[in-house]
Amino acid sequence: MLDIRDLTVRYHSMGRTTDAVNGISLRIDKGSFTGLVGESGSGKSTLMTALLGLLPPGTDVMGQILYKGADIIRMQESEMRDLRWKEISLVPQGAQNSFTPVMKIKRHIEEVLNVHSGKFGEDAEKEAARLLEDVGLDAGIKERYPHELSGGQKQRAAIALALACSPALLLADEPTTALDVIIQAEILELLSGLRKSKNLSIILVTHDLPLAAMVCDRLVVMKDGIIAETGTPSELVNDPRHPHTKDLVREMFWQRDKKNG
Amino acid sequence: MRDILKRKSVIMLICIFFAGFLGPMLISGHPSDVTGAPFARPLWWNAKLPLSSEYVVGNSGVEINWEKLPPEIFALNGRITADPEKEVRIIWSTPVGEKTLDTLTGSDLYWINMDGRDMIFKQKLGLPLIGKSAEHLFPMSGRYSLRTEGAMETELSLSLSGGREGLLGTDQRGRDVLTLLIFGIRTSLIVGISATLIASLLGLGLGLATGYIGGLFDAFVMRIVDVLLSIPTLPIMMVLAGLWGKGLWQLVLILSIFSWMGTARSVRALVLTVRESPWVEGLRVLGAKRGYILRRHLVPEAAPILLANIALGVPGAILAEAGLAFLGLSDPRLISWGRMLHEAHSFGAFTEGAWWLLIPPGLGIVALCLIFMDIGRFLEEKIDPRLGSGKNA
Amino acid sequence: MKNRWFWGRLLSSIGVLAAVLVLNFILFRVMPGDAVSTIIDPNFSPEAKDRLRELYGLDKPLLEQFFLYIKQMLTFSFGLSFLSRKPVWDELLSRLPGTLFLMATSMFLSSALGIWLGIKAALNRGKLAERIVLRAGAVTASFPGFFVQLVLIMLLARTFPIFPLRGSVSIPQPVGTLSVTLDYLWHMALPVLSLTLMGFGGWALYVRNLMVKALGEDFVLMARARGLSENRVVYGHAFRTILPPILTILLMSVPGLVSGAVITESVFSLHGVGTFLLEAVSGHDYPSAGAAFYMLALITVISNLLADVVYGLVDPRVRVGGRDQ
Secondary structure, eight states, rough: OOOEEEEEEEETTTTTTEEEEEEEEEEEEEOOEEEOOOOOTTSSHHHHHTTTTTTTTTTTEEEEETTEEETTTTTTTTHHHOOOOOOOOEEEESSSGSSTTSSSSHHHHHHHHHIIIIOHHHHHHHHHHHHHHTOOOOOGGGGGGGGGSSSHHHHHHHHHHHHHTOOOOEEESTTTSSOHHHHHHHHHHHHHHHHHHHTOEEEEEOOOHHHHHHHHHHHEEEEEEEEEEEEHHHHHHHHHHHHHHHHHHHHHHHHHHHTTT | OOOGSSSHHHHHHHHHHHHHHHHHHHSSSSSTSBBBSTTOTTTSSOTSSOOOOEEEEEHHHHHEEEOOOSSSSSEEEEEEEEEEESSSEEEEEEETTEEEEEEEOOEEEEEEEEEETTTTHHTTTTOSSSHHHHHHOOOSSSSEEEEEEOSSSEEEEEEEOOOOOOTTOOOOTTHHHHHHHHHHHHHHHHHHHHHHHHHHHHHHHHHHHHHHHOOHHHHHHHHHHHHHHHHHHHHHHHHHHHOOOOOHHHHHHHHTTTTTTTHHHHHHHHHHHHHTHHHHHHHHHTOOHHHHIIIIIIHHHHHHHHHHHHHHHHHHHHHHHHHHHHHHHHTTTTEEEEEHHHHHHHHHHHTTTTTGHOOOOOOOHHHHHHHHHHHHHHHHHHHHHHHHHHHHO | HHEEEEEEEEHHHHHHHHHHHHHIIIIIIITSSSSSHSSSTTTTHHHHHHHHHTTTTTTTTTTHHHHHHHHHHHOOOOOOOOOOSHHHHHHHHHHHHHHHHHHHHHHHHHHHHHHHHHHHHHTTTSSHHHHHHHHHHHHHSSSSSHHHHHHHHHHIIIOOSSSSOOOSSOSSSOSSSHHHHHHHHHHHHHHHHHHHHHHHHHHHHHHHHHHHHTTSHHHHHHHHHHHOOOIIIIIIIIHHHHHHHHHHHHHHHHHHHHHHHHHHHHHHOSSSSHHHHHHHHHHHHHHHHHHHHHOOOOOOOOHHHHHHHHHHHOOOHSSSOOOOO
């Protein structure tokens, strides 16, 4: 469904040039739950931004990103807009800032329904309520403003918003950072469940290998703009090949051992 | 801080300072002296208008070649001695004919004080009562002469005030605008700076006090600040100026009362942040007294903020003074740019098209405001990096 | 919850009004010394003075006088003017619409123009449009208003006689509602134009800064990520978010508007509360001056309260409490 071929993203800033993503190739199949694991600076966020066509102007992009056959990089902005949210949507890192402060939650959802799904008025409102219930939120949340919600609630609401137009691909960028452990688990369970019920493909971006290993059916490890290794969770955990993967796995076990005393 | 002296606005300010305080000493005469006709244009404007001229009229009279437009005022002063029995006539000869300006008998000494603007003069000569008589006395370019007949000694002086006078023209009374402009510098600077200084000191004091003492006192003063900020400033200043009197220092006081609030708030905010900082805590633990902390640490921290506030507050004070003066609520005897604009507005500058009464004082005010605002911005920029490297944790 | 916040603001406004009343009382009754001369024309006969003294309660103790004064102010019974011997309230009423019109139109026009320019500048960063706006903003802020107005009169009313030199209406007044309206607008054109010219710069600068900041926020990027059109993102999300601070400035500009109106009325010899105040103050007409000042302060307090209420309606974060993480 998504075929990334030899993608390079080059930033120019203050006279320096950085390749945030350097010649990576990746395939995402329909219905898969892929975990993109890497530390900050590994290029994973840049990759997400590139998938939505939201890279800042002046950024060089080379290679191809083929979504259902069409190259996202070469698309016009208007075509891109049709693609966004209807096909590919994003649950952003730090959902705290992703809502417009002066708009009610329901307005956020209704708006994308108006623009992309052609639903208006009462239809849209009912749909918004349903979406929020699907992610485990009380329907009353829709009348609230973003600042009234707790971290966990905002994350769920962001997921509901991301699913509003029934996209084929969901990008979840660090959806569990800054949330406490119980909520983390709930969110992951939610994503898993939704994937099955809506036949969604999900790319989960995180720095937390064990977390990704728990829910994803495939892991892609990134470091410094390149793909270090890919494989199933059990493959990577039991038999890491790349030195970076080895480090991550080692770290994972060390943490586990620390917890177990 | 040395580079402040290199800034253009500071250089201009220093020049203005010199012009304002040394200028009056160098200028001979008093600004309220009448130097020419009312509403005379600047020298460099419209060369067809004549300059002022004065002619000595002796026994043989005087002959004038007049090429330009008529003068503004025709005035003849002096004395004539004659035989009381004889008739003395003062004759004005123009290219189109002669006019007898006056016929005198019965005395041996006549004091002449003829002014062309006088109604009686106009009536005597059959000139229209409205309009400038000088225009009728100078119907065209050509040769003119003034002489006396039948007098023994003629000691007269004919002064023809021109339509052009001074570098910046004259006002409705005939006073030189450039002189007025220079004398007005003092007022703007003194009022602007002293009002702002007083307001800043007031603001500093109250800011420090409320920030440090806190509690009910703080709440009370802040309430007063809120109320004062909600009252429209110009109307209240108008009322106070009208009720208290229009003197210079009353004005300064009135301006100060309504400008301290901003400084107080900034200083108070500063005190609140600094008060909680670790190094002040440390000082307190070491036993430093409140007064010591205030004096040696808080005040120096506040100083740069104060400086910037002052520089930015002076334009406000200058504008406020100009505004009140423009409305007519300042001392009429005090020369200020606002007052000049008031007189221009109220005494017919528009009908005369006398732009030289408007532009110089107005631009002067604008210039001073821009200069102080530039200085203020410069100081603000200096402050910002300082706060970053400051002692605040 | 909305109510609690609203009553809070109302209480605060009443507090300010109370302070204004006290101030008025002190300024116009206590300070001039002889309270009598502040209400009763010194030229009245002694018998008339005594009767009026009783009528106005000036023989009563100060505190009672104060409460009487408050009652008078709240019922708009301002007494008679010294200069015209007519009821002050009638005079004020005839002048109020002019002043309000001037304030309202200049506020609306200068903010609308300024906001539009500010948004344009923020959207065209680095380009000529932005630079012009920034310059204009800095310059118009430092010009004394009445100077600009005087220059405008000289240029557009004398050198090129397009507009009238002074006054609110032509003398003699034209006949017919349309003619009267057009005549009034023609007279108000220069005053409103000058106030707008002087006011828009500050707005443009402020809004430009706000928009630049808003456009850099995460939620704007997210709005784009949701495939919303650029217009929707800029106006529906970014601009919508900076509305509350814009309203704050609207609120804070009211006292300045009042002062601006007073000066403008003077420059153009308009028939308004400002010129009324000036005449009263210059002529030591205490009843008129006190009433005019009170009205101006009242306008300020009411507009502040109104702006506060609208602010609350627009920014939910203010009237609905938030939940912390």
